[in-house]
Amino acid sequence: MRFTAALLLACLLWAVACGPGAAAAPEPEEVSAAARTALHEAAQALEQGRPAQAEAVLRALIAAEGAAAPVPVWHLLGNALFAQDRPADAARAFASGLERAPGDPALHRNLGIAAYQGRDYALAAEHLERAAALAPEPEPELLLQAASARHLAGQYRQALRLLEPLAAGAGADPRALELLAAAALASGDGALAEAAALRCLRAEPGAGRWWRLLAGIRSQRGDLAGAAAALEALTRLEPPAAQDLRALAELYLAAGALPLGIRALERAAGPRPGPGDCDALALANHRAGRLDEALRWLEAAQAQAPDAERLLRMAAMLEARGRAAQAADACARALELDPGNARAWLRLGWLAREAGRPAQARQALERAAAFAPTAAAARRALELLGADEGPG
Numbered sequence: 001m002r003f004t005a006a007l008l009l010a011c012l013l014w015a016v017a018c019g020p021g022a023a024a025a026p027e028p029e030e031v032s033a034a035a036r037t038a039l040h041e042a043a044q045a046l047e048q049g050r051p052a053q054a055e056a057v058l059r060a061l062i063a064a065e066g067a068a069a070p071v072p073v074w075h076l077l078g079n080a081l082f083a084q085d086r087p088a089d090a091a092r093a094f095a096s097g098l099e100r101a102p103g104d105p106a107l108h109r110n111l112g113i114a115a116y117q118g119r120d121y122a123l124a125a126e127h128l129e130r131a132a133a134l135a136p137e138p139e140p141e142l143l144l145q146a147a148s149a150r151h152l153a154g155q156y157r158q159a160l161r162l163l164e165p166l167a168a169g170a171g172a173d174p175r176a177l178e179l180l181a182a183a184a185l186a187s188g189d190g191a192l193a194e195a196a197a198l199r200c201l202r203a204e205p206g207a208g209r210w211w212r213l214l215a216g217i218r219s220q221r222g223d224l225a226g227a228a229a230a231l232e233a234l235t236r237l238e239p240p241a242a243q244d245l246r247a248l249a250e251l252y253l254a255a256g257a258l259p260l261g262i263r264a265l266e267r268a269a270g271p272r273p274g275p276g277d278c279d280a281l282a283l284a285n286h287r288a289g290r291l292d293e294a295l296r297w298l299e300a301a302q303a304q305a306p307d308a309e310r311l312l313r314m315a316a317m318l319e320a321r322g323r324a325a326q327a328a329d330a331c332a333r334a335l336e337l338d339p340g341n342a343r344a345w346l347r348l349g350w351l352a353r354e355a356g357r358p359a360q361a362r363q364a365l366e367r368a369a370a371f372a373p374t375a376a377a378a379r380r381a382l383e384l385l386g387a388d389e390g391p392g
Contacts, residue, residue: 031070035061042076051083071101078110087118105134109142116149125149125158140166144176151179156187167196174200181217190221208234215247224255242268249284258288275305282313291317308338315347324351342371346378353385361385 031039038061045054058077062069074097081090094111101107112128115121128146132139143162150159160183166176177196185193194217200210215230228251231244240248245268252261262284269277278301285294298314301307311334318327331348334341349364362385368378 031072032065035065035070035073039070039072039076042080046076046080046083051080054080055084071097071104071107073097074100075106075110078107078114082110082114082117087114087116088120090114091118091120091123103134105131108134112146112149116145119152121149121153122155125153125155129162140173144173144179147176147179147183151183151186154186156183159183160187160189160192167199172199174203178213181213185217185220190217193217194221206237208238211237212244215251219251224251227251228255228257228260240267242270249280253284253287258284262288273300275301278304279310286317291321295321306337308334308341308344311337312341312344312347315344315351319347319351324355327351328355340371342368342374345371346374346381349378349381353381358385 038057042054042057042061045051045057055077058073058080061073062077074093078090078093078097081087081093091111091114094107094114097107098104098111108127109131112124112126112131115124115127125146128142128149132142132146135142143166147159147162147166150156150162160180163176163180163183166173167180177200181193181196181200184190184196194214197210197214197217200207201214204210211230211234215227215234218224218227218230228248231248231251234240234244235248245264249261249264249268252258252264262281265277265281265284269281273281278297282294282297282301285291285297295314295317298310298317302310302314311330315327315330315334318324318330328348328351331344331351334344335348338344345364345368349361349368352358352361352364362382365378365382365385368374369382371378
């Protein structure tokens with residue numbers, strides 16, 4: 001399985017920082033005196049931070065003039081709704097304006113922004129692209145926003161279509177490169193994604209975020225060693241964060257480099273590891289065949305957060321080390337925490353039988369036989385115990 005946890009791409013899928021633009025200037029021939037007055041009143045209310053009042057004025061004008069309401073009404077109404085944090089309603093207002101003026105670039109732009117804020121990313125991309133096409137000059141920011149919307153809509157190939165021209169050349173916007181990497185990886189083009197991340201690194205070799213991006217891409221491509229090398233480079237550039245060290249540890253452990261994984265886990269845990277870190281270190285040491293170290297970490301976790309299941313893991317390890325008495329003690333401790341733990345009763349019964357304590361074995365196995373998950377195994381063990389004791 002490819003490693004993905006803790007190293008997801010930090011793609012720059014930014015929210016729209018700006019709001020919709022101001023209303024276009026009304027053309028006197030198309031606007032009645034009443035409409036002109038209402039538009040002026042609504043614009044003033046909006047400028048003074050009273051969007052609800054602006055909305056009320058505009059809706060009254062629409063009710064009065066119907067289809068004859070001028071296009072600037074929809075600009076202002078969309079802005080008023082957007083200012084009230086109602087992006088879906090704002091998008092509908094801008095769409096109504098486009099029914100009257102389908103070639104208005106400001107309405108397309110504003111509809112795209114409102115749809116983006118409302119998380120209707122496919123609609124946002126459609127209108128942001130249309131606004132860019134209608135603009136007298138290319139607007140890279142608009143196209144970048146459209147590409148982000150395509151990516152968020154899951155339209156990765158269409159995002160790449162917009163991003164590749166934006167990412168061309170030596171002075172490409174790092175945001176375009178980062179988004180290009182994410183869209184390429186999502187579309188299955190891991191080589192393009194890695195090339196984009198490497199371009200970011202060449203431009204800013206000391207920026208930790210690009211090393212994280214490269215590690216995420218490589219891990220998703222299945223290049224665990226390459227991902228680990230990227231994170232190792234990061235740890236040499238800046239004081240490593242615990243999450244980076246844990247990600248590095250997971251990469252090493254997934255790649256089978258157990259000692260390196262253990263070392264990274266120890267660094268992540270710091271001088272006072274919590275129960276979770278202790279459990280992780282126990283598992284890693286167990287996988288590496290270091291049972292005594294694994295037991296030490298389990299005891300450290302148990303001291304902080306007593307847990308019956310952890311004690312059963314300890315019992316299994318102790319039994320594997322030939323320390324049956326300590327294994328039985330771990331089972332007894334588990335039963336103190338969880339008297340109804342069927343597996344603890346079963347293991348305790350087996351250990352007592354092997355230690356030559358038939359009465360204790362029978363008592364434990366009879367308890368295990370009362371639980372459905374262990375009933376069959378306990379009955380078999382009781383049969384063997386009876387055979388050990390002989391007829392009588």
